[in-house]
Amino acid sequence: NAGVTQTPKFRILKIGQSMTLQCAQDMNHNYMYWYRQDPGMGLKLIYYSVGAGITDKGEVPNGYNVSRSTTEDFPLRLELAAPSQTSVYFCASSYSIQKGEAFFGQGTRLTVV
């Protein structure tokens, strides 16, 4: 009963480094999302996908890239990390967003120094 699995849980990056945050779901959901959460700012949508091979930008896509080659996986790529990307990143998936059934992973805490 894994649900949405994110790796790694914690990471410290140096400015200019790159990394990929992994997200996998085993519920056969079509919709997948990447959010970032900063203190007192709620959840900001970075990218989302409505199915394999289809992705679209959210509110704050700059500095990030995604791909969706399978239904299960939705990795988020950070290129040239900047201190402004220090945040907690959550991946989520849903069968039907209208029913509010978005399932979230446990998050990745990223610090860029």
Added chain:
Amino acid sequence: QKEVEQDPGPLSVPEGAIVSLNCTYSNSAFQYFMWYRQYSRKGPELLMYTYSSGNKEDGRFTAQVDKSSKYISLFIRDSQPSDSATYLCAMSGNGDYKLSFGAGTTVTVRA
């Protein structure tokens, strides 16, 4: 103006008190309204879901939606220390692929 407004608090109440949380929104197309609960260092989880206007009750939790005022509320009766968390409102409309979230309200219930 943000699409969804939510007072971030924080809110601190004694055990047994009623907790009242609310959000306002500007998009009249929103039809689906949710409350998510997020414990510290965890991902959000769905707490309550309401379609269109009206009330929904689940144990100690009551969700209310007033579409005419573009206002939604969550009430927690007989609050417990285990209710200490951040509560986020979220909403969407027909055909939307994503949720619009409020900023979240951090609640602490003191024993």
